[in-house]
Amino acid sequence: APHTTYRYGGEFPSRPDNKIFEDVDGVARIRDMKIMESRIHDAIDLGYIVDSNGKHINLCNSCGIDKIGNIMESSTYSPNEQYYGSLHNTAHVMLGRQADPHGKFDMPPGVMEHFETSTRDPSFFRLHKYMNNIFKKYKNTLSPYTVEDLAYPNVEITDIKVDGELVTFFEDFEFDLVNAIDDTETIADVPITTVVHRLNHKEFSYNIGVKANADETATVRMFMCPKYDSNHVEYTLDEARWGCIQVDKFWTELHAGDNTIVRKSSASSVTIPDRTPFATLIKEADEAVEFGSAMPKHNARACGLPQRLLLPKGTVEGLDFELFVSITSGD
Numbered sequence: 158a159p160h161t162t163y164r165y166g167g168e169f170p171s172r173p174d175n176k177i178f179e180d181v182d183g184v185a186r187i188r189d190m191k192i193m194e195s196r197i198h199d200a201i202d203l204g205y206i207v208d209s210n211g212k213h214i215n216l217c218n219s220c221g222i223d224k225i226g227n228i229m230e231s232s233t234y235s236p237n238e239q240y241y242g243s244l245h246n247t248a249h250v251m252l253g254r255q256a257d258p259h260g261k262f263d264m265p266p267g268v269m270e271h272f273e274t275s276t277r278d279p280s281f282f283r284l285h286k287y288m289n290n291i292f293k294k295y296k297n298t299l300s301p302y303t304v305e306d307l308a309y310p311n312v313e314i315t316d317i318k319v320d321g322e323l324v325t326f327f328e329d330f331e332f333d334l335v336n337a338i339d340d341t342e343t344i345a346d347v348p349i350t351t352v353v354h355r356l357n358h359k360e361f362s363y364n365i366g367v368k369a370n371a372d373e374t375a376t377v378r379m380f381m382c383p384k385y386d387s388n389h390v391e392y393t394l395d396e397a398r399w400g401c402i403q404v405d406k407f408w409t410e411l412h413a414g415d416n417t418i419v420r421k422s423s424a425s426s427v428t429i430p431d432r433t434p435f436a437t438l439i440k441e442a443d444e445a446v447e448f449g450s451a452m453p454k455h456n457a458r459a460c461g462l463p464q465r466l467l468l469p470k471g472t473v474e475g476l477d478f479e480l481f482v483s484i485t486s487g488d
């Protein structure tokens with residue numbers, strides 16, 4: 158990854174174009190990776206996992222996806238790490254080390270080996286599609302949901318509206334660097350920031366009309382699905398569903414009769430806001446000490462897509478999406 162550097166340790170190694178993958182010393186051999194992968198495919202096609210004692214663990218309809226996850230990911234839940242490995246994680250390291258697979262040049266780890274930097278490498282997305290396709294293969298072995306599985310006769314969605322324009326734009330965002338660089342205790346901190354040109358979108362809200370028969374807690378899920386393919390041919394629902402993005406999931410209290418659910422885009426449970434700048438945290442901590450009060454809580458949830466990336470960039474002419482809303486019982 159050119160232009161990306163460690164604080165100590167120099168530039169991140171770049172993987173040469175058209176690299177033919179090599180075994181990586183101390184990590185894995187390509188051949189072993191292929192064997193592990195084919196064992197996972199066997200588990201999917203056979204319908205069971207073999208644990209470290211040789212016992213069969215069946216992949217049932219509702220629990221199978223977690224069990225496949227346990228053998229694909231680096232996880233202490235894996236019932237047989239020796240046999241299935243941890244394909245996803247090992248592939249990250251294999252990709253990250255291809256510039257120096259035998260440690261000849263003592264290079265630092267590649268961008269693919271850290272959560273913070275892995276999306277710098279375009280192979281990140283190809284790798285995840287590859288891993289996803291294995292899960293997809295498992296999913297395709299399941300029998301479809303029945304109407305009874307999904308029906309929620311308590312509610313009828315009567316209206317779906319989006320308040321506010323769905324507009325994306327680029328902004329110059331000032332990013333606080335004071336905690337990211339070395340300084341000396343003998344000189345007081347001075348503000349140090351950098352400006353990042355980045356994608357963002359205008360805030361909007363969803364406005365959903367729901368008719369309910371009885372009071373109940375309900376789960377609302379919302380997805381944005383692509384409408385046309387690159388030839389402007391409308392997708393079928395079965396095609397489009399693989400490109401759907403879940404934009405929110407939340408509980409709501411429904412009352413018998415007509416309800417209006419208003420939900421702000423910024424409230425989404427799949428996204429997180431910008432990190433609180435270090436200077437703000439210091440200021441808040443000092444104030445809390447001074448007044449004996451509690452410090453405001455930030456980022457209660459650490460996982461999530463950046464809120465500013467909730468909407469895809471789109472095009473100047475506008476890009477069509479379908480908004481799909483599902484309401485089921487919240488029990």
Ligand SMILES: [Cu+2]
Nearest residue numbers: 245249284285
């Ligand atoms: Cu990954």
